Each structure stands twice: as structure tokens, then as C-alpha cells.
Amino acid sequence: MKFFIDTANLDQIREAQALGILDGVTTNPSLMAKEGITGEANILKHYVDICNIVEGDVSAEVIATDFDGMVKEGEALAMLHEQIVVKIPMIKDGIKACKYFSEKGIRTNVTLIFSVGQALLAAKAGATYMSPFIGRLDDISTDGLGLIADIRLIYDNYGYETQILAASVRHTMHIIDCAKIGADVMTGPLSAIEGLMKHPLTDSGLAKFLADYQKGN
Ligand code: E4P
Secondary structure: OEEEEEOOOHHHHHHHHHHOOOOEEEOOHHHHHHOOOOOHHHHHHHHHHHHHHOOOEEEEEOOOOOHHHHHHHHHHHHHHOOOEEEEEEOOHHHHHHHHHHHHHOOOEEEEEEOOHHHHHHHHHOOOOEEEEEHHHHHHOOOOHHHHHHHHHHHHHHHOOOOEEEEEOOOOHHHHHHHHHHOOOEEEEOHHHHHHOOOOHHHHHHHHHHHHHHHHHO
């Protein structure tokens, strides 16, 4: 499973990259705003800064919601850097734009997926990635991980190559469950990724090894 970090914070991206296990980055307009990145020129520069830190794919979201606007913005984003994946909302014109980009060889991430029907359309439109938001579904007492499992089943039934990018991951167990189900990618906060390495027996075991070493030296 590929690990993406879901942030526009350059320090956290650097930290995750330094771990050596990072495969890419997802951003969205809210994450950009959270870092105080506003204005088209600053946002575009920020995408390039992120691409220069990581080696993998970087999702950059269009703001337009009409076909022509999404195509114009998406083409400009794709030209920015070879690592950019154009992130498109799951709406009617978004599906049309996704098909257009896939025929042009421009990679896409269809975002704001909350149902299997939406997932099916994203695959048929040739999306490179599609992002079901599991945390936001859990927030409204709906089974986010169940959605990932259903999409996995449907994609495997037909051999769709669109990658399931489990998004809105909130904690470490989400990552583990996504891996069990067979999500292709997960994107989450650094804290959820770091949670994977924590175990009290590791800490106490290491403390004992070091104490025993000290005794003998
Ligand atoms: C996905 O690409 C989105 O940026 C993200 O995962 C949304 O997560 P949230 O529900 O924590 O905002």
C-alpha cells in the first residue's frame, strides 16, 4: 500500500519524506488555507515546493466546477510539474473532465467520493486515483471502511486499474484496516503514520537492552 501524507505543511512533508516511506502527498483547498497559502500564484508555487520535497505524486485540486474551467486549470496544474496529479471533484462536469484528461494522458484523482456508484463512474472515466473519504463517512455514522471494501470488490470484479486512495484517514487503525482490505493508497496525517511504529513492548524491550548493555560496559 502506498503512503501519502494529507497536508500542505512543508515541515510535516519533509518529516514524512525523511522517514523514507512516503509515496506522495494530497492537498485540498482547505489544507492550503490552513497553512495560510492564498492567491493563485502562491498556491501554484506551493505545489512546486511540495514536488521538490517528495519523489511521488502530488494531488493539486482544481477550483473550477465547470468542464471548461476544470480543463483549463487542470492542464495548467499538470504543466507545473511532472509529479502533479489533477484532483477533480466528483460532479457531472468532473467526470467529463476526468475522461478528457485520461484520454490526454494527464493523471487524475477524483475526490469527494462517498458511494460505490461514484467510485464506479470514476473508474469508467479512467481516473488514475479516486478518493473515498472514510473519516467523513464515519463522522456521520456510516461505514467508511465498508465503502473501501465494496469498491475493492467491484474494481476487482472488472479489473479496473483506477487506484483506491483511501482518504480522510483519521488515525492509525484506519491505515491498518485499509491495508487489510487492499486499498492501493492511503492518505492521512503524519500522526496516524507515526502511530504505526509505536508499541510499549518495543519501548520497554529497548530500555532493557540498553540497560543490560550498560551493566556489561
Ligand atoms: C483527500 O485528499 C482529502 O484531502 C482529505 O483526506 C480530507 O480529509 P478530512 O476529512 O480529514 O478533511
